[in-house]
Amino acid sequence: MTVSPLVVLDCDSTTIQDEVIELIADAAGSRAAVAEVTERAMRGELDFAESLRERVATLAGTADTVFADTYARIRLTPGIRELVAEVHRRGGKVGVVSGGFHEVLDPLAKELGLDFWRANRLEVVDGALTGRTVGPIIDASAKADALQEWATDSGIALSATVAIGDGANDLEMMKVAQIGVSFNGKPVVVERADEAIEGDLALAIPLLDRLS
Numbered sequence: 001m002t003v004s005p006l007v008v009l010d011c012d013s014t015t016i017q018d019e020v021i022e023l024i025a026d027a028a029g030s031r032a033a034v035a036e037v038t039e040r041a042m043r044g045e046l047d048f049a050e051s052l053r054e055r056v057a058t059l060a061g062t063a064d065t066v067f068a069d070t071y072a073r074i075r076l077t078p079g080i081r082e083l084v085a086e087v088h089r090r091g092g093k094v095g096v097v098s099g100g101f102h103e104v105l106d107p108l109a110k111e112l113g114l115d116f117w118r119a120n121r122l123e124v125v126d127g128a129l130t131g132r133t134v135g136p137i138i139d140a141s142a143k144a145d146a147l148q149e150w151a152t153d154s155g156i157a158l159s160a161t162v163a164i165g166d167g168a169n170d171l172e173m174m175k176v177a178q179i180g181v182s183f184n185g186k187p188v189v190v191e192r193a194d195e196a197i198e199g200d201l202a203l204a205i206p207l208l209d210r211l212s
Contacts, residue, residue: 007204020101024070056131083205164181
């Protein structure tokens, strides 16, 4: 019997090939500093919330037109459309939960036909970024909470869930899911994941047959 699965993915460097905050930082002139902090956070060397505040602070004063410019530059990861289509064919749901930003994830979700999505939100005042976020920060525990919440809302058992990500802040949701998948993962993620794939998200499709 085919199970209707819930597949929850990280966004940056998983659903898309880019780190959105680094693309925004290009416009702010702070990409090098932001990239270094991002890398340390994804390796699990820094608290995610603290690292996010540090990186977002460098974006202060950037015009909010940067969101459309950034969205135009993002590159979908190979296999994401195929994975979404297969999950939907099986009657399942796909969610993306991101330590990135709604301002870019919202149009991406519409383009991909996602069922659920959640991310941080950047504060904008008078057409410019303030260097702060608004609302709760989407950290590792918030990602795990999102997976559980979406499973409950969909009537899907946790035994029919898959979590896919690349960074240390994805480990909590991978622990909650029936199958935790490292995608192009940092060493700590590869080590703790149930499965590891690289390069093409369609490689996750055969894992759906193992769900119950």
